[in-house]
Amino acid sequence: MPELPEVETVMNGLRQFLLGKKIVRAKLFTPKIRNIVPKKISKTVENHRVLGVYRRAKYMVFDMDDGHSIIVHLGMTGVFRTILPNQKKFEKDIHDHFLMQTEDGVEIVFRDPRRFGVLDVLKTEEVSRSKYLGHLGIEPLSREFTAKKLHADLARRSLPIKQAIMDQKIVVGVGNIYASEALFKSRIDPRRAANTLDESELTTLVKNIKSVLREAIKNGGSTLRDYRNIGGERGYFQMHFEVYDREGKPCPDCTCDWEKIGGIKRIVQGSRSTFYCETKQR
Numbered sequence: 001m002p003e004l005p006e007v008e009t010v011m012n013g014l015r016q017f018l019l020g021k022k023i024v025r026a027k028l029f030t031p032k033i034r035n036i037v038p039k040k041i042s043k044t045v046e047n048h049r050v051l052g053v054y055r056r057a058k059y060m061v062f063d064m065d066d067g068h069s070i071i072v073h074l075g076m077t078g079v080f081r082t083i084l085p086n087q088k089k090f091e092k093d094i095h096d097h098f099l100m101q102t103e104d105g106v107e108i109v110f111r112d113p114r115r116f117g118v119l120d121v122l123k124t125e126e127v128s129r130s131k132y133l134g135h136l137g138i139e140p141l142s143r144e145f146t147a148k149k150l151h152a153d154l155a156r157r158s159l160p161i162k163q164a165i166m167d168q169k170i171v172v173g174v175g176n177i178y179a180s181e182a183l184f185k186s187r188i189d190p191r192r193a194a195n196t197l198d199e200s201e202l203t204t205l206v207k208n209i210k211s212v213l214r215e216a217i218k219n220g221g222s223t224l225r226d227y228r229n230i231g232g233e234r235g236y237f238q239m240h241f242e243v244y245d246r247e248g249k250p251c252p253d254c255t256c257d258w259e260k261i262g263g264i265k266r267i268v269q270g271s272r273s274t275f276y277c278e279t280k281q282r
């Protein structure tokens, strides 16, 4: 499943083709993916200019100059294909759901084999309080995501900190891998009740959440240079993980009593795997 860093990378790739450009042709091929795609979507974009391209959580939003916005979620397998004018023309297959062509002759195709994605039209002024974005917590890479804010938000929450930072109502886009990695870097036990962390621990955690995500975006930027096929099915960028999926192995720079604790532990929290070092994380 594409996670926040991958969506960010896809969006940056699309922005260069879409921002400020007029869409001269649009075609909807599939009336229903996860949602029923409004028929008016083609009319909404055709002959209109793209005024804004941005990401919120794992949604991408394209603001058009007529007061409407297109909102897209890649679901499990959604991708955007970009076909440049000098390339072989677009030939549709059953997994292609929506096509836009810009004034520069670039064809942008939304493709989603498993159809868990979302493609919808909203009034621009209603996007932020829509059913998609209305309930979402803070952006992890924004300045507003601070230890102080997180401390206040967690004050009455006794769920494990790992699940708390994966709760989209608290902070968006911290996927399962990034949560384990950020907690390891912060030396915080993922099982601890969220409201037992003090502000200095949360300062470290917030810093590490940001750095893990930034690192992934940086990675994505360098591995996904080819924007003709942006998005993907790998879910996470190829990254080096310190604890994730390393059950039983020594943790990085391990000085722990490996014999006694058996290396990195895997537990299940909220039906997701968590990986951590019992000795280093407290």
Ligand SMILES: [Zn+2]
Residues within 6 Å of the ligand: 250, 251, 254, 255, 256, 277, 278, 279, 280
């Ligand atoms: Zn260890």
